[in-house]
Amino acid sequence: MCRWMAWLGQPVLIDELLFKTQHGIVDQSLHARMGAEPTNGDGFGLGWYGSGEGPGVYRSVAPAWADANLRELAAHMESSLFLVHIRAAIGSPVQQTNCHPFRHGRWLFAHNGYIADLGALRRDLMLAIDPALFSAVQGSTDTEVVFHLALTFGLERDPIGAIERTVGFIEATARRRGATCQVQGTFVTSDGVSLWAVRYATEGPARSLFASADVEAVQRLHPDNPRFQRMTPDDRLIVSEPFSDLPGVWHEIPAGTAVTVRRGGVLEHRQFVPQPVTAESATPALAGAGDA
């Protein structure tokens, strides 16, 4: 029940998109215009690709609007691919290890939404995680469990497919346990080259998800906006909630859809269909990973 944004495009100072944009995500953290919680003040995280090995992650339990360090980093760090997530906790503690994005090797992962009845399912879901990854779960959010399930189910080879298997597995587990079956949310992941995002709800309306329109269209519609004139065909923003009400700037991604964003501004859509796998059948990683 959070907000997130992802940028893939020309290298920019992060605060161009984080603080200097009207209705940007930090502004949303105080006053979200869509979504269940008007305030998202339970920590945040920034994951970025740039210098050094793999992505860097800065996570803080302070509200994003009040974190002096976030403003410093954003104003002094350039990146061509980064994610920002702001959190509204629903039950789990406000601590850095519960802040998104989560990381594994070159991969980042974030989520806006929830798994119903997680308390009743958590043990089953944790057992299905590749035992080699079990101890890597450091916090207590549903999202970190989802991420490690997705890694178990092949995220690094087939991101969307792995999320389909993960969601299918969670839904099957909930049904088997007689728990409420409801996976709700938008997911985003990246390997530092491309971005993948999913909008899905087991039933009912799904959380919102938007992609920025093609640069040429945006520039034609708003020829006097200097910010838009600086955009290039490479640039693509994916956001849980649009930053502005300007017509033609944002395209809603339909529920039950996955998108892939590649360098060059490429944006591909496909259907997102959960795969009701069992832990045993899903992936060779689990073969032989039996319990003691």
Add this chain to the structure above:
Amino acid sequence: MCRWMAWLGQPVLIDELLFKTQHGIVDQSLHARMGAEPTNGDGFGLGWYGSGEGPGVYRSVAPAWADANLRELAAHMESSLFLVHIRAAIGSPVQQTNCHPFRHGRWLFAHNGYIADLGALRRDLMLAIDPALFSAVQGSTDTEVVFHLALTFGLERDPIGAIERTVGFIEATARRRGATCQVQGTFVTSDGVSLWAVRYATEGPARSLFASADVEAVQRLHPDNPRFQRMTPDDRLIVSEPFSDLPGVWHEIPAGTAVTVRRGGVLEHRQFVPQPVTAESATPALAGAGDA
């Protein structure tokens, strides 16, 4: 631009009033119903009188709704006189030394509102503080300056009078400097025996301030409310924003008014009239405290 509550009455577990009350102040920290900022997530403080010497003060930069320790303390600490303040920072850093209430010896002090153009006045106001107290100002809020001015102007002998002199001095300084002359807010202070609260604005509408009604009246109006039936004639709550919409439970304190609350549920009103003193004339404490 904050919220606060003060209790003087029978000893209660603090969470009775802090978390178990509908529309209580922590609930307000997420969703204030009156006032300028809907979110008050920039830290909070609890000052209480009980065991040990003088008041204890617990201050945290976390939003009150997310601070696990506050719930622990409130659920396990009894007090017959305590203040809670939740903060919405306007400019100054989110740090413990900027959280209210502030303390000096047996005295606590908190404030909801602001001094206009503080940046232009801060040096003049700091210079008027008793030099012996100068180094006791540890943070960067306007309120801590106001408190130390009030101590300089005699708070410990004459609380309301000292606040009148302080506000008058600030207004005179602003006029002299050609700055915007606007002191806005509600103030509350206590010595552990009584409570004093002020509602005032130099011009325009003042921040809201309410006192709980006499217990008998409240009980007569709401004979089926078990919480109200547990109240005694000793009990009095002063709040910046009422906890409920129940008719007859809250009395609005008029702008330009100071109230004194004493043991036994005594609630006295008087007019609050700023005294335009100069630093030199206000108090013997300053005589001989000349600059080098």
Add this chain to the structure above:
Amino acid sequence: MCRWMAWLGQPVLIDELLFKTQHGIVDQSLHARMGAEPTNGDGFGLGWYGSGEGPGVYRSVAPAWADANLRELAAHMESSLFLVHIRAAIGSPVQQTNCHPFRHGRWLFAHNGYIADLGALRRDLMLAIDPALFSAVQGSTDTEVVFHLALTFGLERDPIGAIERTVGFIEATARRRGATCQVQGTFVTSDGVSLWAVRYATEGPARSLFASADVEAVQRLHPDNPRFQRMTPDDRLIVSEPFSDLPGVWHEIPAGTAVTVRRGGVLEHRQFVPQPVTAESATPALAGAGDA
């Protein structure tokens, strides 16, 4: 690899023992005189019994010596039974949910030491926790896992026996996995009435553990010490490291020993012998708790 102290005796202001004692535990947090890490600056916790339901717990990621709130609480809170733990993290994150003491209902639990090769064992140990308690594990320390295993193995009925079964189970699991078999440490737990403490190491020297001597003996040896003259026969301190070098004040508890402290200053010793149970045989709580 931490330090802890536990008090059972007359009600005292907590800072009597926390800050006003020479070589007290906060002083030790900066400069421990025994033990592996000279600095214990990775958070701390205070668990106390007093007003309200069950124990209160105050935990912070700040070093104990630097936490202004801890000084406030200690100076303004009385308790006749409390635990303080200061942490030197070895690998797991510095976060509140990793700070001791941990709580379940009326029970508190803390630990100084470690489980070797925890990463390799964590999944097996988590699986042996009563499934109803699985989601209650919120952090990533070995101690929280040990506590929930001990609850699974009957801590609330038989504290020492449950810790013997827990340690035995961990050792058996390590041997079965071919991991290093080493449980090292001192454990302390309380239900608010009595205290239980254990000193144990699978092999090699165990972490230190001390109990304060009988009050009469202490007073006879140090007739001029005003602090000791205020002690009553009810008072007993258990500490991982003695607060002073005064002769006759502290008794070392031998390795492989469990002590029970009851009201009235009663201090009972018994041998501590790990029971090499399996998860299945240990307790009815686990019958029928099969994995999916």
Add this chain to the structure above:
Amino acid sequence: MCRWMAWLGQPVLIDELLFKTQHGIVDQSLHARMGAEPTNGDGFGLGWYGSGEGPGVYRSVAPAWADANLRELAAHMESSLFLVHIRAAIGSPVQQTNCHPFRHGRWLFAHNGYIADLGALRRDLMLAIDPALFSAVQGSTDTEVVFHLALTFGLERDPIGAIERTVGFIEATARRRGATCQVQGTFVTSDGVSLWAVRYATEGPARSLFASADVEAVQRLHPDNPRFQRMTPDDRLIVSEPFSDLPGVWHEIPAGTAVTVRRGGVLEHRQFVPQPVTAESATPALAGAGDA
């Protein structure tokens, strides 16, 4: 009473010098080998020049060794000019606004040491700060006051001279007030192009200060050290305490000395002699800045 390091040279990932160096400054934060406090766990700061306008500053109240974000930033941020400071608080609160380095425009400033009797002098020193800068002092350290005095006394035009005037002014003020006259420490400042550092004590031994030797000499002495082989003639480290015991790598800067480091590895020494100026005479900035 802290530790600091400054780098001017080829662009490096910050963790090359912060975490990957034996006896580096974060290691020193747990176990300083020289200096008054063995533990420096009361926050830290990193100031760096790179992307964006002016320097970025990351400051945290966590001990440097425990701050997960510092490791992330250091591992993913490159800079050719940066400062790191780790703090051991002596009296003033542990809060971000008390962490070094401090910033004004393009300038950074940090300090290791103290001003004796600061409480008695603070008001006089604050009064001598250019009134336009008065409200920029946000914390309660002596260093932030020193920095704003140095800005008042011309730091941006003549860094060493301004620090000489500042120290002289502080010493004169202490003498006039009958306070202990003792300024102790090492100072470092930068405008993003050059670095200036000072080692000074009014009397007695001064805090230590070292510069790395010329690269050719270091490489000749240690031909098998791969780290040293990567150094270029541009590189210069200034540190309060050397990172290693390797002979010939560090040169001690004598007490009463100021050094200037310029691009190209240039290291110039001069004497540091405090100038006993008065506030009025020191600088045109103060003319007309009289008290109201």
